[in-house]
Amino acid sequence: MTEKAVISVRNLVKKFGSFTANDNLSFEVYEGEIFGFLGANGAGKTTAIRILSGLSEPTSGEVIVAGFNAKKQPEQIKKNIGYMCQKFSLYADLTVKENIMLYGGIYGMRKTLIRERTDLLLDKLNFREYGDRLISDLPLGLRQKLAFSVAVLHEPKIVFLDEPTGGVDPITRRQFWEMIYEAAGRGITVFVTTHYMDEAEYCDRVSIMSEGRIVAIDTPAELKKQYSAGSVEEVFVKIARPEGTHPPSPLSAS
Amino acid sequence: MQKAVESSGIYKIFGETEALKNISFSVNESEIFGFIGPDGAGKTTLFRIITTLLLPDEGKMTVMGLDCRTGFKELRKNIGYMPGRFSLYHDLSVEENLNFYATVFGTTVEENYDLISDIYSHIEPFKKRLAGKLSGGMKQKLALSCALIHKPGLLILDEPTTGVDAVSRLEFWEMLKKLRQHNITIVVSTPYMDEAMRCDRVALIQEGHILSINQPEKIREEFSRKLFSAKAVEKYKLINALRNFPGTVTAYPFGDSVHVTFRSDEFDNSLYEYLNGMGISNVEINETRAGIEDRFLELMETPDTPPLKGDGGMLK
Numbered sequence: 001m002t003e004k005a006v007i008s009v010r011n012l013v014k015k016f017g018s019f020t021a022n023d024n025l026s027f028e029v030y031e032g033e034i035f036g037f038l039g040a041n042g043a044g045k046t047t048a049i050r051i052l053s054g055l056s057e058p059t060s061g062e063v064i065v066a067g068f069n070a071k072k073q074p075e076q077i078k079k080n081i082g083y084m085c086q087k088f089s090l091y092a093d094l095t096v097k098e099n100i101m102l103y104g105g106i107y108g109m110r111k112t113l114i115r116e117r118t119d120l121l122l123d124k125l126n127f128r129e130y131g132d133r134l135i136s137d138l139p140l141g142l143r144q145k146l147a148f149s150v151a152v153l154h155e156p157k158i159v160f161l162d163e164p165t166g167g168v169d170p171i172t173r174r175q176f177w178e179m180i181y182e183a184a185g186r187g188i189t190v191f192v193t194t195h196y197m198d199e200a201e202y203c204d205r206v207s208i209m210s211e212g213r214i215v216a217i218d219t220p221a222e223l224k225k226q227y228s229a230g231s232v233e234e235v236f237v238k239i240a241r242p243e244g245t246h247p248p249s250p251l252s253a254s
Numbered sequence: 255m256q257k258a259v260e261s262s263g264i265y266k267i268f269g270e271t272e273a274l275k276n277i278s279f280s281v282n283e284s285e286i287f288g289f290i291g292p293d294g295a296g297k298t299t300l301f302r303i304i305t306t307l308l309l310p311d312e313g314k315m316t317v318m319g320l321d322c323r324t325g326f327k328e329l330r331k332n333i334g335y336m337p338g339r340f341s342l343y344h345d346l347s348v349e350e351n352l353n354f355y356a357t358v359f360g361t362t363v364e365e366n367y368d369l370i371s372d373i374y375s376h377i378e379p380f381k382k383r384l385a386g387k388l389s390g391g392m393k394q395k396l397a398l399s400c401a402l403i404h405k406p407g408l409l410i411l412d413e414p415t416t417g418v419d420a421v422s423r424l425e426f427w428e429m430l431k432k433l434r435q436h437n438i439t440i441v442v443s444t445p446y447m448d449e450a451m452r453c454d455r456v457a458l459i460q461e462g463h464i465l466s467i468n469q470p471e472k473i474r475e476e477f478s479r480k481l482f483s484a485k486a487v488e489k490y491k492l493i494n495a496l497r498n499f500p501g502t503v504t505a506y507p508f509g510d511s512v513h514v515t516f517r518s519d520e521f522d523n524s525l526y527e528y529l530n531g532m533g534i535s536n537v538e539i540n541e542t543r544a545g546i547e548d549r550f551l552e553l554m555e556t557p558d559t560p561p562l563k564g565d566g567g568m569l570k
Contacts, residue, residue, distance in 0.1 A: 040422065041389060169292035169295075170292070195418065
């Protein structure tokens with residue numbers, strides 16, 4: 001990890017009508033850093049990720065990702081990042097090799113390079129026998145590991161992972177994180193969301209969002225110290241939800 | 255005492271996939287029984303059999319004294335089911351959804367309001383809102399209210415907390431705990447291992463078969479080796495170094511530390527020297543107690559786990 005910022009966000013605001021989804025966010029993420037982006041459901045994480053990956057325009061503020069401005073150069077950003085999420089990552093009705101070929105093509109990689117990387121990737125995952133199998137025939141765990149490899153096939157500067165390990169068995173979940181560590185070791189910045197709070201502890205730094213704002217950002221160890229908590233989960237429970245978001249007392253039967 | 259659910263030798267096969275292999279377990283009345291396992295373990299298939307939406311290929315399933323093959327009509331009246339995917343009508347309002355479920359089961363919201371008031375009061379201020387416009391947490395509360403409105407004896411919850419943030423998950427389990435006071439048996443599934451501790455008993459399930467059934471505390475005790483927790487600043491380096499240490503059996507990251515087991519239960523002090531030699535200093539190693547996930551990992555490493563005999567550790 002270096003001190004060079006690859007994501008730099010200043011006073012980011014995103015509004016949908018009168019609703020403020022991102023309320024004045026400012027933060028930086030460094031090269032090779034594993035950055036955990038946490039928050040309660042509806043806190044504004046997905047909106048922020050869509051802006052950072054060039055899919056949505058900020059209402060105001062400055063967002064620089066991989067050296068490009070999110071408002072003016074979203075297409076450049078898309079070329080320099082990778083993305084995977086739990087819900088959709090690979091085409092189920094294509095084979096493993098076809099998926100790799102497709103994504104490599106989309107990122108403008110030369111055919112020879114794609115073939116080279118395909119070989120490497122299949123070897124590394126012990127996946128050779130699966131090359132011609134349809135994605136729909138693969139168990140979830142293998143699919144997610146492959147999806148990650150495909151998301152970094154073009155060696156992007158940053159990879160965004162949106163709940164990549166949801167529902168995955170505990171061994172695969174850990175293997176997945178080892179792939180993350182390895183990618184970060186190569187200098188790829190990993191920007192990840194998760195509901196597994198133990199995974200938050202694997203990150204170099206985490207931020208916690210609540211109601212459109214970042215309410216905490218630091219290393220897991222520092223956050224635990226600051227909130228005198230034994231785990232990031234405890235910190236999360238303390239601050240991820242503002243007081244009074246629920247009606248205080250049960251209402252009478254209608 | 256009659257069991258809320260009694261299952262023996264259940265098999266279910268879809269094409270070439272053996273979704274359930276020899277599933278036997280029983281659930282006591284008024285207990286919270288959890289199925290803990292990853293996606294694809296067979297949890298949903300099993301729940302569809304318990305709720306009589308699917309028939310098993312082999313084996314016997316009795317729910318509240320009724321056979322799932324012959325007694326399904328009676329049975330369905332007494333089961334509340336909250337499927338994994340959102341099961342409400344998006345184009346009906348909150349209160350319309352609730353009224354609809356009450357009517358289908360021949361009752362009214364007023365009659366059983368007692369049972370749901372704790373949960374429903376959170377969403378009642380939004381009762382005119384369309385269900386499709388609710389946040390994830392609110393949808394979950396409405397779905398639970400709808401599953402409860404006919405005061406079922408058995409509540410089946412298929413991954414109610416998946417994709418839900420840690421705070422909302424805590425709240426949800428608090429709600430379940432309160433429901434137990436109404437003598438409702440709850441069978442619930444989850445991929446989050448830490449939630450096992452909130453159940454009276456759990457079954458660990460993986461690839462269609464049950465690895466272990468017991469009280470969560472007992473499952474922790476089933477862990478077969480001494481477990482150590484190691485901490486260092488450079489975590490990834492530490493994992494790899496520990497894994498390459500000759501005395502190591504397993505090394506897995508767990509939150510901010512690494513959980514390690516060794517061939518010998520006697521701690522080998524040369525480990526510190528070894529780690530120092532690998533350039534990892536200030537390593538803190540302590541014995542620790544295994545959690546549910548440690549045990550789950552241990553069971554996954556033994557591929558030929560024999561089929562479970564009997565129902566270990568019944569709640570007395």
